[in-house]
Amino acid sequence: MSRKYYDNHLGIKGWAIGGRYSIERYLYTLHRLTGLGILFYFILHIFVTSSRVFGPESWKQAMETVSGPFFRFGEFLVYFAFCFHGFNGIRLILLELGFLVGKPIEPIYPYKTSVGKQRPVMIILMIVAAFFIILGGYDFFLGGE
Amino acid sequence: MKDTKLWSLHLFAGIVILFLLGLHMAIMHLDEIVSLFNPKGEEAISWENVLERMKMIGFVFVYIFLLGFALYHSFYGLNKIIGETNVKEGTRKFWSYVLTIFGFLLFIIGTYAAIAAKVVSAKF
Numbered sequence: 695m696s697r698k699y700y701d702n703h704l705g706i707k708g709w710a711i712g713g714r715y716s717i718e719r720y721l722y723t724l725h726r727l728t729g730l731g732i733l734f735y736f737i738l739h740i741f742v743t744s745s746r747v748f749g750p751e752s753w754k755q756a757m758e759t760v761s762g763p764f765f766r767f768g769e770f771l772v773y774f775a776f777c778f779h780g781f782n783g784i785r786l787i788l789l790e791l792g793f794l795v796g797k798p799i800e801p802i803y804p805y806k807t808s809v810g811k812q813r814p815v816m817i818i819l820m821i822v823a824a825f826f827i828i829l830g831g832y833d834f835f836l837g838g839e
Numbered sequence: 840m841k842d843t844k845l846w847s848l849h850l851f852a853g854i855v856i857l858f859l860l861g862l863h864m865a866i867m868h869l870d871e872i873v874s875l876f877n878p879k880g881e882e883a884i885s886w887e888n889v890l891e892r893m894k895m896i897g898f899v900f901v902y903i904f905l906l907g908f909a910l911y912h913s914f915y916g917l918n919k920i921i922g923e924t925n926v927k928e929g930t931r932k933f934w935s936y937v938l939t940i941f942g943f944l945l946f947i948i949g950t951y952a953a954i955a956a957k958v959v960s961a962k963f
Contacts, residue, residue, distance in 0.1 A: 726920060729917075730920075732913065733914075736909060747952050747956050749959070769868075776860060776864055780857050783853050784857070829869060829872065833869050837870075
């Protein structure tokens with residue numbers, strides 16, 4: 695039996711514009727963008743760090759190539775992406791495994807939704823991510839001065 | 840069923856990465872604050888500190904596990920993103936094969952580097 699796919703009319707555009715999106719929807723978009731950013735860096739990182747196999751000169755040369763304010767800022771963006779992607783990922787896993795969905799209840803007005811359970815967890819995790827981003831920012835730009 | 844297993848592995852890989860990459864980030868980017876596995880006390884990326892870590896067998900395993908789980912997690916995620924765009928079934932399959940092969944190649948390169956670094960570290 696062949697699989698049937700339905701057209702995703704908005705495609706990539708739908709990540710950002712598609713209606714009245716809640717904050718979780720934008721976190722979804724940012725989760726994907728940070729994931730793609732980390733993947734791009736990760737592929738380069740494998741090749742750059744492999745230079746240690748060829749000894750100290752090769753390593754120092756590789757590190758010199760990726761030094762300077764431009765790369766430093768880029769590295770911070772990767773750190774930022776990791777913190778966000780990691781903590782948002784915890785939220786997504788909790789959601790996926792049903793921890794933030796709640797038990798089925800009778801639909802009695804005013805209706806309750808699982809957003810009431812999910813949003814506080816989202817806020818807490820984003821605060822934790824922000825804490826680590828600030829900590830990393832200190833280390834990146836102010837540490838050792 | 841196969842999709843469910845691959846998706847579950849994607850989630851599991853995410854949790855493993857959180858810990859291993861968290862450790863890597865703390866070593867490399869919070870070195871001024873926590874100074875983990877930087878026995879020479881200089882920058883985390885200095886050759887002296889890199890060499891010390893290269894000598895530790897535990898890091899060989901950490902790097903290989905992190906590499907494997909991270910490659911799986913990221914390429915599976917990218918494959919899912921491609922699957923959500925409006926490309927044809929044949930194109931989806933093509934990219935799925937390309938990403939799988941590319942992922943394996945990167946795993947071989949990274950694993951070789953992690954093991955070779957341990958062997959080379961004995962010379963310094």
